[in-house]
Amino acid sequence: MRYLPLTDADRREMLSVIGAKSVDELFRDVPASARLAAKVGGLPDHQGELEVERAFQGFAAKNLSPAAAPFFIGAGAYRHHVPATVDYMIQRGEFLTSYTPYQPEITQGTLQYLFEFQTQVTLLTGMEVANASMYDGSTGTTEAVLMANRVTRRHKALISGGLHPQYRSIIETTAKWEGFTANFAKTDAEGLEDLIASVDRDTSCVVVQNPSFFGHVRDFTKLAQACHAAGALLIVVVTEVVSLGLLMPPGEMGADIVVCEGQSIGNGLGFGGPYVGLFATRDKYMRQMPGRLVGETVDADGQRGFVLTLSTREQHIRREKATSNICTNAGLCALAFTVHLTLLGEAGFARLAELNHAKASQLADKLAAVPGVTVLNDSFFNEFTVKLPKPAAEVVEALAAKRILGGLPVSRLIPNDPSVANLLLLAATETATEAGMDPLVAALKEVL
Amino acid sequence: MVQSLDRSQGRAGSISSGSANTHGTFTGNRALQIEEPLIFEMGQAGRCGVDLPEPPPKSSGVKDRLNGLRRKGAIGLPGLSEPQVVQHYTRLSQKNYAIDMGVYPLGSCTMKHNPRINEKVARLPGIGDLHPLQPVSTVQGALELIDSLAHWLKTLTGMPAVAMSPAAGAHGEMCGMMAIAAALEAKGERAQRRTVLAPESAHGTNPATAAALGFVVKPIPANDRGRVDLAALKAALGPDVAAIMLTNPNTCGLFESEIVEISKAVHEAGAYFYCDGANFNAIVGRVRPGDLGVDCMHINLHKTFSTPHGGGGPGAGPVVLSAALAPYAPYPWIVKNGDKWQIAEDGAKVDGMPLGRLKAFHGQMGMFTRALAYIMSHGADGLRQVAEDAVLNANYVMAALKDVMSPAFEGPCMHEALFDDSFLKDTGVSTLDFAKAMIDEGYHPMTMYFPLVVHGAMLIEPTESVAKEDLDQFIGALRSLTAKARTGTAADDFKAAPLYAPRRRLDETLAARKPVLRWKPSNNPPGTDPLKQAAE
Helix, strand or coil: CCCCCCCHHHHHHHHHHHCCCCHHHHCCCCCHHHCCCCCCCCCCECCCHHHHHHHHHHHHHCECCHHHCCECCCCCCCCCCCCHHHHHHHCCHHHHCCCCCCCHHHEHHHHHHHHHHHHHHHHHHCCCEECCCECCHHHHHHHHHHHHHHHHCCCEEEECCCCCHHHHHHHHHHHHHHCCEEEECCCCCCCCCCCHHHCCCCEEEEEEECCCCCCCCCCCHHHHHHHHHCCCEEEEEECCHHHHHCECCHHHHCCCEEEEECCCCCCCCHHHCCCCEEEEECHHHHHHCCCCCEEEEEECCCCEEEEECCHHHCHHHHHHHCCCCCCCCCHHHHHHHHHHHHHHHHHHHHHHHHHHHHHHHHHHHHHHCCCCCEECCCCCCCEEEEECCCCHHHHHHHHHHCCCECCEEHHHCCCCCHHHCCEEEEECCCCCCHHHHHHHHHHHHHHC | CCCCCCCCCCCCCCCCCCCCCCCCCCCCCECCECCCCCHHHCCCCCCCCCCCCCCCCHHHCCCCCCCCCECCCCCCCCCCCHHHHHHHHHHHHCCECCHHHCCCCECCCCCCCCCHHHHHHHCCCCCCCCCCCCCHHHEHHHHHHHHHHHHHHHHHHCCCEEECCCCCHHHHHHHHHHHHHHHHHHCCCCCCCCEEEEECCCCCHHHHHHHHCCCEEEEECECCCCCECHHHHHHHCCCCEEEEEEECCCCCCCCCCCHHHHHHHHHHCCCEEEEEHHHHHHCCCCCCHHHHCCCEEECCCCCCCCCCCCCCCCCCCCEEECCCCHHHCCECEEEEECCEEEEECCCCCCCCCCCCECCCCCCCHHHHHHHHHHHHHHHHHHHHHHHHHHHHHHHHHHHHHCCCCEECCCCCCCCCEEEECHHHCCCCCCHHHHHHHHHHCCCCCCEECCCCCCCCCEEECCCCCCCHHHHHHHHHHHHHHHHHHHCCCCHHHHHHCCCCCCCCCECHHHHHHCCCCCCCHHHCCCCCCHHHHHHC
């Protein structure tokens, strides 16, 4: 077996050093009733690399790759071009096959890029401090609510109807089992929601998304003021982090915690994961943050170096008193994010955002001209909602039959709600082309 | 005009100016070890590492639909060209130790070989580039792939169900404990059963998870053999107990030999058995947790099934569930309807009472792909061999070091060998010093000071990936260090270590007392900020 270096001769020699007759003897603490005499039945034996690769090509052949079809799906995961340098860099063994940097003398590589990552996240979001990443935006959002509950010592969160439905679902699940109240505003497809009147002295936080799940771009400055007047925190969620190249950052609106799904930068779609959550807040809440933090310090020679720090918040030190049970972050996905953003730099990131907005604007104009289609959004970044004259789920299936991946029927994520049945959510990034938009428009005219 | 060098490459290399370079070179570099500034200290406006098309000009008629919320100021990102970015991160990579470089014996972390075919298949077009919300008719192969891995996990563990979506081990713990809370609620016992038992040797995530769900964590003591004290456990069980959280093999590297009695007692008391599966790699193919009476167990795909640790994630933590807990598994899961694969998502009409949703989309697909490639490469025969070789390697280390170091417990260990620090008594050398000296010898240290139940713990997990000759050299290095420590005169040498790493010991107290968690222009001492210098 190609991954196992021990030979039978090695094994015999080692057993004699140990003083055991067989490997079975080493498993003697396993109760006899639970020892398997032979390999687990009903499963195939080992295969060579060729056979394994062939099997995966078989899986792949049963899927429709977005590269092979006009593609307009977003809804929290976005198709962007990732430079080849990014994928090369994250496959360097020194990064790929290293552990959490608990031994800082020999993990400065990981620690320094995480410090760069934290800095980039504060700059993009307009916040003061960021952690070394979360699993993803969806789980990070729930962690933000839990953090707000700790900071305010209140237990009632108010959740916008413009927040991604699956993010809402995770908050609902956590609220139920961890024991706090989450009030969910009704679905806000039109982007007209105003939550200010609902904020009161028991509210721990208000969670909004910008651009919203339906694509609307909103100014939350007044909501932030209302939150602060009531002693609550404003949590702003960004699922399309490229939008921060063009839009006013949540920090400028007065957000207290910003959570982003960072997948768009550096990380492919990957059928939903692994992604990378960005988590940023104000300095004053630093010690209530979940997750790992990297800080700057000096070594015994006075040279600058980086270490994991403030770990007295974390489970491996604080155990049942930790701020969160999180152990792992998304280190390698954070590296992909950092390398890609470093390649882009100020100029490239701003231009990428402009391109996305221009492509989406172009698509919206083309679709608005299709009979029966109404664009719901006055404002958007690279994603918007249209109303169709018939259920969007049927339309999307009909488009898929024509090998066009034409957006997300909102009803897939908000089932059992007739008001969204005809809504279709579409995104266009820099990867969209006119040669892809025109077949979508033509196919829609046929299908509707 | 370029002046002669000031030993810091003209870059900010240090917080404290003046002592930036102790290496005696003009640049501060040491051959292949190159000092590297932060990107924020290198970039220049006007440089960019990507070429993107020009956006349409304002006059083209394309309207700005940003609701008047266009960003006003600059973000502050540095500008670097592609070769600079490649060099920067390549240099950083060379300051890391990694499995690809040698023995990485971190107990409990399972640093085994990460095969590259796994990376390749995870990136295949039609797998790596799929959108999670494509119509299910266009992702039939992806759903089949997830189901294939689920089948392996269920069969290897002897459990009837699996929740695939948790993003990491701790997330899997949350999922499993929520399932237990859901089952208790369905029985009307949630209010009454508020206690979770966990051994003192447990991973920190266990008590953190239980506490987050509102349970009161009660420690259960170990016996002098490093196992759960069965009598103490039985005494602690009662109508208030919701569950026991137990790692098996445990964090001392020992199999809980009374595990069957433990699970029987737990179930008789009406509680559930949560097994922390972090150490499943020691028993895969030789023991099925389902045969031990486990109700749920998370599987760290990045441990047992070798998805790369990546410097601290991403992980994946699917949770296998017993028949008693399966009805409460969270959304989503994969179902086969005739010859079509489907996904049960929120709101779907299903049997059971799903506890909710833990993560957007369908779980860590990229990790599923890698883990399945690893599993298929090994097969049922190879996975059994993995466990045997991992256990053999650990016992070999134990046998080869037990006369000079001090094993914490008698008898064969499983996949990791645990020592305490009594062999360092009166030498002036601590576990930490000993570990740091290993760095100079070219090894990553073992896990230190964990588990907490052993004084000055050193937990060595070689894994099955290490060849005997490499293990012999590693053992030789540890024997030499032990002999040196025991001279009683080497404490200063140990305290100075490491000498040859990219950095010497770092001041963690300073980092925590005055947290600097991001770069700011003012972080650099006067006169060393290259951006300011460039401006002047």
